[in-house]
Amino acid sequence: MDTMITVENLTKRYGDYVALDDVSFTSKPGRVTGFLGPNGAGKSTTMRIIAGLTPATSGTATVCGSSYRDIHNPATEVGVLLDASAQHAGRTGAEILRLSAMTLGVGRTRVDEMLEMVSLTAEESRRRVRNYSLGMRQRLGIANALLGDPQILILDEPANGLDPAGIHWMRTLLRDYADRGGTVLLSSHLLHEIEIIADDLVVIGQGRIVAQGTKEELLAxxxxxxxxxxxxxxxxxxxxxxxxxxxxxxxxxxxxxxxxxxxxxxxxxxxxxxxxxxxxGANLEQMFLDLTAATAREGSATQGAPQ
Known part of the structure; x- marks a missing residue:
């Protein structure tokens, strides 16, 4: 089965504003692809289009060789975490996972496995999500994304709210997932973490890809x-x-x-x-600043525009 993410000539316009302009890249099995860019550069818009939440103006985005919307039970093939805060605040963590498990048709034992894997205790899983810290919501969101045992993970800023131990845990989890053949597309503004974990890099600025390749190629x-x-x-x-x-x-x-x-x-x-x-040989922060210098200077012009 094709377990790549393939984005081809993706364009998204909101009226006169061009959020994405002819974006193309792939995210391959067994590798972590770091997706980098300043706020408003188009990262979240791209990920929302891949996950079937936002329609593209033109171009295509496929996962496992199909449009996300055409996959029969998508969460068993693609795990998605785009906004850890967008979880039902009135439900407990365990309830959220049990509802997802019922929807996906996976057993309740999988819920317990996921809670243990993301280090949410039994007491924490019985707490309502409104009382979770952002870091706990991130862990719950990752548990939800992995519940269907997918081959592809799409994560938008998953380290937000995590403490240093949590970030280390996340890094280990995603590295192990990719090493077992999984495909990871990861956006983050934590450049040091991306530099440690990513195999491939895609850098976007003002809706256009400004650089892409292996980490070694781009930092050489x-x-x-x-x-x-x-x-x-x-x-x-x-x-x-x-x-x-x-x-x-x-x-x-x-x-x-x-x-x-x-x-x-x-x-x-x-x-x-x-x-x-x-x-x-550059470090990732230097490369990022160099590639996105023009975007950063013009960032005030894009404030308020969709990401």
Missing amino acids: GNGTRVRSLDDDALLQAMTAAGIVARPVIEGGFLADVAPEDIGRLAARIQIPLVELRPGD
């Missing part, structure tokens, strides 16, 4: 770091020469060619360089 120090006394003129010259270069947060650019190519170009157009060296 490929290319050339260059800074000059006239960066605007240098960028114009690199663009005219067909060299792809992106601005970096400390100033200058990371270009996709060797240092000697940039050196020759700068000499030809007589722009003095103040920095020219092979690119460093």
Whole structure:
């Protein structure tokens, strides 16, 4: 069975606002895919479309080779946690899981197994969800997502509200799940955690994919770091020469060619360089800030827009 998540040319418009613009990526079995981007970049919208909650304007999103809405008993194939707060506040944790188990057609023993797996005690499971902390709601939401023993997990900010021990528990759980052949698509703003757990990265900014690949590929120090006394003129010259270069947060650019190519170009157009060296291996936070710098500067313009 195809246990991939496949997103192809996904576009979503709300009137004149383009929330997603031709987004394509895959999330593969046995791997954790980290889905990163600033607030308002389109992460939640993408995940809601994959989970059949929001219709796309155009493009497709499939899980297990089908649209989520076309899967007969979807929670037995795809576990979803998009908003841990959106659980019935008046019911107990155990009641919520038992109702889900009845809907899915799984036995009550599975409820007890899931409560134990997410470390909710018998006393806590009898407490009403309105009295749960956010971290407890996250644990309950993950138990619900795993109840049908799915092959795919889609989790939007699952570490919100978890303490350091809870985050470590989450990391171990998801790593074990992927190592057993499961597919994990995980969004988070906790970049350090993504850097530890993710195998593949998809970075989105202003509704467009700005980078994707394996973690090793994206964090490798490929290319050339260059800074000059006239960066605007240098960028114009690199663009005219067909060299792809992106601005970096400390100033200058990371270009996709060797240092000697940039050196020759700068000499030809007589722009003095103040920095020219092979690119460093980056950490995820630095890469994220570099890739989304333009989005962050324009973030105020997107406030209030759907995510």
